[in-house]
Amino acid sequence: MNKFRSLVFGVLVAVLLFGCADLPVNTDYAVDYNFSQINSYGWLPGPEAKGGSATDLHNTELMHVRYMAAINQQLGLKGLQLRNATDKPDVLVVYHLGSKDKTVVDSFGSWYSHFGYYPCYHCDHRPGFGHMHFHESDLWVREFTEDSVVIDIIEAESRKMLWRGSVQRIQPVLQTPEERNAYVSETVAAILAAFPPGSRQGE
Template identity: 50%
Template structure:
């Protein structure tokens, strides 16, 4: 069982390495003294598809797990916490346009053998060999920001963020693992300077 857990963690770490993360933080704050945290949960997103009770529970559980692994203790009294933690979720519809060039461009000549056909595509007519192939794809991009906040001044101390194309997630377990992977990648950068170079 222990070997399975270790193998699972190695797979998760490998996946996290491919998640693009950007961070920003206060250079005046001593992050080495952070030992505890309390939640400052944001208002729910206006779009329930983006943020609902199930999503919120997955994000909170993933953050708790990562902070616990880093040795931070969660406290219920925000005034006794070293820092506060919050998050923001976003989702945006995107369009990608890919231009693959024409049949002529790819091969450098006009293929007259069975000119009306393209292998695997069927009949398009002669003129199509000179047309560009433009594919339009619609997809959704998710944004997750995790904020670490000063409990006294309520000023932002650290922010980690990633934007990812949302894959097809069919089961609750797939959604949980997607959130865990995303949160793990972001918090690998906390505190500043803690990320292990790959």
């Protein structure tokens, strides 16, 4: 039974990650700054470093721990050392979370709009022909939650913004801690793949 559960979890995580493979990451940075001189980082002290107030399941203390761990992991893979703010790191890191419920209405038109006033001579073979809705527009309503994740890199001494990476993505159904871990890791890895500037292909 345990092997079966592990297999099912592995499949679920693979599906989750595959569906989020090419996230549209937006970046901006100070073009006059030499990013190669960054060797260490610290977390910006204060409430900002906790992602703001907890207003939904995406923005809680548990998710805060996941995001910090994922950011630490990715920056560590880039060779940056984590230091306390009192140890004078080169840069400071802070992230922000946000979620917004959205509704999208798609209109696919009627048979008239697809085929003209006289759509065909064999419309009796078309699905739905003869029913009242055949000549009406098809409206599909989709409701979803869009998550926004922003990671900022700030110069420690001047507190000047050096780099920002962000992504907006549709929040999938996350029912287990393992699924949430995979979701956070995927999101953070996608954003920080573009740090420092030029790390991502095409930049």
